[in-house]
Amino acid sequence: MEDGAAAPVRRRGEAVSEGRQVTLHDVARAAGVSQATASRVLNGSVRNVRQENVDRVLTAAAELDYAPHLSAQAIARGSTNIAALVVSGVDDPYFSSIAAGVTQAAEAAGLIVTMAVADRSPERELQIVGTLRGMRPRVIVMTGSRVDGADARDALVEELHAYREAGGSVVLISQHDLPFHTVSIDNYGGARQLARALVGLGYRRFAVVRARTGLRTSRDRCSGFVEGVREFGIDVDERLVVEAEFSRRGGCAAARELVRRGLDGTELVFAVSDVMAIGVMTAFRDAGLAPGRDIAVAGFDDIGPAVDVVPELTSVNVPLQQVGLRATELALSDDDAPRIVPVATNVVLRASTPPR
Amino acid sequence: MEDGAAAPVRRRGEAVSEGRQVTLHDVARAAGVSQATASRVLNGSVRNVRQENVDRVLTAAAELDYAPHLSAQAIARGSTNIAALVVSGVDDPYFSSIAAGVTQAAEAAGLIVTMAVADRSPERELQIVGTLRGMRPRVIVMTGSRVDGADARDALVEELHAYREAGGSVVLISQHDLPFHTVSIDNYGGARQLARALVGLGYRRFAVVRARTGLRTSRDRCSGFVEGVREFGIDVDERLVVEAEFSRRGGCAAARELVRRGLDGTELVFAVSDVMAIGVMTAFRDAGLAPGRDIAVAGFDDIGPAVDVVPELTSVNVPLQQVGLRATELALSDDDAPRIVPVATNVVLRASTPPR
DNA sequence: TTGAAAGCGTTACCAG
């Protein structure tokens, strides 16, 4: 048809630069069969093709290094095999563990993972979801910022809504009050348990390092902890609650700030994430305070590095990789109504909070 | 709140489930213009469209929550804005730092990052590149396994070759002997410098923890170190070179193995990556040996957590995020011939290797 | 079992 004359002559000169893409058409021609047959062999029901042709097509494809144009397939089929993942940052063990789980589940289901980083910016997150939606992924897994500012939230919900309306599947991780599938990490309960355990160990005077208000995870963990110690009639002094960036650096800064304000009598610092807690420990050490000895420290998440620091960090275990896995599976099992899958958390006491 | 009235209304015709995707056609019709015009407004040169129509289209698009079908665009335009990244594992700070750099550069260039995890399996890596090729990304950045087994390597090269022939841009990180753009980390030189510095500190008896042969990075770092100490007439006892998984767990296992074999007189253990080195330290500590005091430990990469462990880990700094950044930029600047961009490494002495 | 041809959602060229 259009090949004889239509195609820009090239045909043989194609050696050097900017070679044209090899298309199914090329493969079919090389194999001496129709495009339809080639298509059937290369993916569809291979059943109804004569063995000889199967071989010819396969050979031709290999010969030409053919790789099917996924976009073309997507458009023809009306669906892709992409799983989209939105995280706040790659560099953070919290997210990379979840990402590992998502990747694992996705690949098991034959999906390709596309991952976008929102950098804790709600606007960026919104924009990302918009773009992602354009890829028509089978699944969007959102984990991260979960800011509860009204505007940003509503816009995001609308975007996700539109995506789902069009047949997509959304799963949120840890944000449990939006009308989508959710894998819910028990941040409040875990922190509360932790508080109880620490009081049980003999601690009475606490400081808290938290992230900026508006970050749900931080807020829940913080209030869980505060209310947990309050059960025992203990109040956390407002002045000893410091707010910092949700990162190692933030933890460092917070610890320095605490030292500056005067720790007077504080026995234990609870940081709302291990990443921050580790920063806190390092900063204390730099300030001449031995963590676990001069001052106890506890975190949340139980990320891998928690046991590499000295003393090992007391934390609340969250099976992050499991979370990613479950989230993806939940998304794939296109369930009817928005479901909430709870994930339990577990206090892990270690040397950073010795009994008093 | 947002569900009360907004959501349930439901366009009218559309049944409850599986709503059709909104297409450009719909937008055009709603705006009362042709598809061509709508297309021009929604992305192409907005210049040549009457303001009134621009508004109408924009309004309609917003109204309908339209999101352009990226696959359709890709196919019509003949190009995508996808950057593909292949790593060995997400959960490893080495890769996630590089990924952070790649993401940053890609997003700056308006590209979406698709990331695939090869899990250190050459077969998986090959398969991944095949699939990725189908997405017709603008760029493929490969970082990781770099096995030098002939077969796997050749197959990979062929695949990448085909990709480039078709107009794609490949960048390899740290594998410097393949005919593609490469960001080359000076593993050999860095390890050698480290060896010199350690000998300068007074160390004479070394053990080495390396990954399985076949992993280039490991091999180069190992031989750089060994040859570095040999400059001073020091040999590393074969029996004190142990091979382990390229991970924290591998480091632990290796350290235990060393203890089992008998450290007799070993003053310092060099692990070919920080991740392993941290595992080594933890395992030593568990075995009752105080790292930095009873036995010195050094790593490679200078990942963030290196300064969180006690004692802080001596290492060789590799600007990982920079590496990712440069790699992506290199790929984007579609240069003519394969270029090699060297990245310098820097010895960082810390408390885990006190002067003797 | 096979091939022709009609889409799929966009873009881009070409007349008006």
Add this chain to the structure above:
DNA sequence: CTGGTAACGCTTTCAA
């Protein structure tokens, strides 16, 4: 400035 209409690469009826 605008609309009609051919692509783009593939899948999938529908006949043969």
